[in-house]
Amino acid sequence: MPYQIVNSIISWFLKKRKHQVELFLKYPVDVQNELLFKLLQTAKYTEIGKQYHFSNIKTYKEFKEKVPIQQYESIEPLIERARKGEQNLFWPTPIKWFAKSSGTTNAKSKFIPVSDEALEDCHFKAGKDMLCLYFNNNPDSQLFIGKGLRLGGSSAIYEDNNSYFGDLSAIIIENLPFWADFSSAPKQETALMSEWESKIEAIIEETIEEDLTSLVGVPSWMLVLLNRVLEKTGKNNIIEVWPNLEVYFHGGVNFNPYREQFKKIIPKKDFKYYETYNASEGFFAIQDLNNSLDLLLMLDYGIFYEFIPMNKFDGENSEAISLSKVKLNTNYALVITTNGGLWRYLIGDTIKFTSLNPYRIRITGRTKHFINVFGEELIIDNAETALKQACLKTGAEICEYTVAPIFMNNEKSGGHEWMIEFRKHPNNINFFAEMLDNALKAINSDYEAKRYNNLTLSMPKINIAKQGLFYDWLKQQGKLGGQHKVPRLSNSRKYLEELLELMYVS
Numbered sequence: 001m002p003y004q005i006v007n008s009i010i011s012w013f014l015k016k017r018k019h020q021v022e023l024f025l026k027y028p029v030d031v032q033n034e035l036l037f038k039l040l041q042t043a044k045y046t047e048i049g050k051q052y053h054f055s056n057i058k059t060y061k062e063f064k065e066k067v068p069i070q071q072y073e074s075i076e077p078l079i080e081r082a083r084k085g086e087q088n089l090f091w092p093t094p095i096k097w098f099a100k101s102s103g104t105t106n107a108k109s110k111f112i113p114v115s116d117e118a119l120e121d122c123h124f125k126a127g128k129d130m131l132c133l134y135f136n137n138n139p140d141s142q143l144f145i146g147k148g149l150r151l152g153g154s155s156a157i158y159e160d161n162n163s164y165f166g167d168l169s170a171i172i173i174e175n176l177p178f179w180a181d182f183s184s185a186p187k188q189e190t191a192l193m194s195e196w197e198s199k200i201e202a203i204i205e206e207t208i209e210e211d212l213t214s215l216v217g218v219p220s221w222m223l224v225l226l227n228r229v230l231e232k233t234g235k236n237n238i239i240e241v242w243p244n245l246e247v248y249f250h251g252g253v254n255f256n257p258y259r260e261q262f263k264k265i266i267p268k269k270d271f272k273y274y275e276t277y278n279a280s281e282g283f284f285a286i287q288d289l290n291n292s293l294d295l296l297l298m299l300d301y302g303i304f305y306e307f308i309p310m311n312k313f314d315g316e317n318s319e320a321i322s323l324s325k326v327k328l329n330t331n332y333a334l335v336i337t338t339n340g341g342l343w344r345y346l347i348g349d350t351i352k353f354t355s356l357n358p359y360r361i362r363i364t365g366r367t368k369h370f371i372n373v374f375g376e377e378l379i380i381d382n383a384e385t386a387l388k389q390a391c392l393k394t395g396a397e398i399c400e401y402t403v404a405p406i407f408m409n410n411e412k413s414g415g416h417e418w419m420i421e422f423r424k425h426p427n428n429i430n431f432f433a434e435m436l437d438n439a440l441k442a443i444n445s446d447y448e449a450k451r452y453n454n455l456t457l458s459m460p461k462i463n464i465a466k467q468g469l470f471y472d473w474l475k476q477q478g479k480l481g482g483q484h485k486v487p488r489l490s491n492s493r494k495y496l497e498e499l500l501e502l503m504y505v506s
Contacts, residue, residue, distance in 0.1 A: 017132040024299040025358045029324045036063065036304040039337060048078070048090045048343060060322055069308075069316045069335060069344045072110050079111055084161045091115050091341030097175075099168040099280035111165055112280040118340035119175055122301040123168075126276070126283035129298065130249060133288045134274055138247075143213050146244050147185045151203070151217030151225055157192070168280045185210050196480035204229055212242040218252035219262070220400065220485070224471070226265055238266045251276040253485055254363070254384045257398045260391070261423060277363060281347050282338050285361055294360040299323075302339030307332035310350060313367065320344070326353050331379070333367050350379065369489045373405040374414055374456045376447045378440070380488050386439035393435045394426035400470035403489050404496035406461065415458040419499050421465035433462050469503055476502065 024031040040063070044054040052067045068074075075090075082089050083098060091113065098111040135141055152169025164171075173191050184191075186206040193199035203225065215222060226238055235241050245266065255275060262273070277285040277295050282303050285295035297305070306320035310331040320335050334349045336342060348368060351361045365380030372378070387398060399421040406415040418436075426432040437460055441448040450456040474480050487495050 017129060018136050020300070021129065021132070028299055028359055029322075031299050032304060032323050033060065035300070035302065036060065036337065039302070039304060039339060042339075043091055043341070046088050046090055046092055046341075048341075052343075064320065067344050069318060069320060069346055071316055071346045071348075074316065075342075075345070079113060082113060083111060083163050083165070085163065089341070090343065091117075091339070093117065095341065096163050097171050098163060098165040099171055100165045101168070101280040110280070112168075113341050114168070114171055114280075115340045117302055118282065118338060119172070121339060122283050122303065123172055123278070124176075125301060126278065126286065126298065127172075130274065130276055130286050133286055133296075134247060134249075134272070137288075137290045138272065141246065142244065143246065144183060146211035146213035146242075147183055147207075148214040148216055149186075149203075149207055149210075149212050150184050150191060151215070151222055152191055168278075185212065200225055200228055204232055208233065208241065210242075211244055213244050213246055215245070215248040215250075217250065218485075219250050219255055219258040220253060222248070222250070223258060223261060223265075223399075230265065237264075239268050245271070247272040247274060249274045249276060251278055254380065256384045256388045257391075257401070261397055277361075279347065279349070281342060281345065282336060282340070284334075284336075288360075294354045294362060297359040297361055299359070304337040306335035306337075306344065307351075308335060308346075310367075316346065318346075323359065326356070326359075328353050328356060331364055352381075365489070369487060371403060371405055371416060371489050371491055373407065373491055374450050376444065376450045376457060378403075378416070378444060378447055378489060382440060382444045382447070383489060385443055386436050389439040390432055390435040394428070394432045395424065396422055396426040396432060397424035399423045400465070400486050401488065402470075402486055402495055402499065404493040405491065406458075407493075408456075413454055413456055413458045415461060417461045417463065417493075417496060419463045419465050419469075419496055421467065421470055425464070429462060429464065433460050436460055436462075463500070463503075465499070466503055469499060473499055473502055 040049075040054045040057055043049040049055070057063050057066060078089050079098070082095055087094055093115055095113045095115050097114040097119075099114050101110045101112060131143070134143070150173070152167060152173060157164050157166040157170050157174055170192055173188055186203045190199065190202045190206055193202060208229065229238065229241055233241055239245060245268070248262065248266070248271070250273065255273070272290060275287045275295060276283070283298065283301060284303065285297045287294070288296040305323055307323075307326055308318040308320050310333055312319065313333055318333070326332065329352055331350055331352055334347050334351055336345050336347055338345070346367070348366050350364045350367055352364050354360050354362055362381075370377065370379045383403060387401065390396070391398060401418060401420040403416055403418050406417050408414040437451070441451055447457070470486055471480075474484060474486070
């Protein structure tokens with residue numbers, strides 16, 4: 001009975017936030033403009049605020065003219081100074097936390113500043129909103145009669161020059177209020193273990209007898225954990241282990257390649273999937289409806305958004321537009337200004353709007369993760385959609401994949417070479433390749449044009465990866481854990497060649 005009371009009280013409290021959400025739904029542009037000038041006013045006496053004369057900026061047009069779009073390399077010197085203890089450089093309140101992120105393609109680590117405001121008004125607020133939106137759509141939820149399983153990265157917090165750095169998930173867990181630990185599993189000590197494989201075993205030991213009602217984590221790594229749970233328990237599915245499980249909050253990678261696998265191991269008819277969109281730089285969007293593929297752009301988290309049409313993308317020299325100018329189904333690179341001290345920062349993600357009232361989005365890929373060697377402009381969204389269609393037509397299931405170009409030589413046309421690790425193999429790999437190729441041609445007219453008569457692109461070449469290849473490759477790179485991702489598309493053959501070498505040498 002006490003758990004039922006707790007569940008009722010917490011769900012009532014979370015639902016109250018819905019009224020604030022409705023404010024930015026009704027006045028999205030006003031809320032964003034007010035936020036921009038609040039950020040400028042707050043930071044006007046910082047070093048960067050003085051450099052760009054924040055106190056004199058009165059319009060968005062002036063903001064665009066005075067403050068340049070920047071990528072990490074441009075702001076790295078300032079961040080390194082902050083990591084050594086200097087303050088008031090790009091944000092006025094003390095910054096002691098830095099989220100360490102290597103992304104997927106860059107071996108060099110990035111250190112993203114995380115202010116107290118970013119923790120409270122963005123990340124923690126988003127965590128509550130995720131639950132708020134879920135409860136509003138599912139008023140009979142019993143989420144808090146049990147615990148939520150959180151699966152962060154292989155995380156640890158390190159101190160350097162009186163500042164702290166680690167995975168964002170570790171920073172958030174480290175700063176959670178004490179009461180939050182009561183509703184989560186595993187315990188904080190386990191969640192922050194740095195050695196991934198030991199942590200998986202420890203999580204299973206701690207949670208296998210718990211009454212879990214929710215899961216939170218990146219799909220690829222959550223599948224690893226859940227399959228290990230089934231191996232250890234000998235159960236047929238996860239509901240036999242945790243019968244009250246009702247929702248999986250996921251993000252970090254596209255869910256489509258994993259959806260059918262989750263449905264198989266969680267065979268519960270009314271089980272819910274809720275997607276979130278967050279990164280080291282901030283928390284941006286949350287699925288706000290049951291059974292939806294669209295994410296509501298959250299406009300009051302201390303983040304001002306700008307967008308660069310990808311057909312005009314030119315890195316830091318690009319021309320960005322504000323929220324009021326965006327159009328439906330156009331691919332945009334995301335630019336953010338945040339309460340963590342990032343100013344017109346090019347995050348590297350691409351999105352498209354599926355609704356303008358309210359503003360809902362889908363993540364389409366990365367500005368650097370595409371293949372355009374032959375003018376085919378293949379993006380992750382194309383690849384994921386085509387793979388899903390090929391799997392549906394062949395009964396295949398995919399664990400991981402990556403794609404690289406086959407460069408032209410004097411004798412033949414170029415092409416795309418895929419490395420795919422199947423959970424369930426297609427009966428005929430040539431038929432799978434044909435279905436994949438047909439789907440790509442239907443989705444992407446540039447790809448279709450380059451495939452015409454095999455003049456520029458030939459049929460996709462598919463390598464079938466041995467089981468565990470991508471896991472072994474990530475382990476070799478020192479990138480096991482919840483926030484590390486396999487690079488999907490690349491204009492170079494670097495990752496594919498490393499995988500091929502690992503597959504045939506070992």
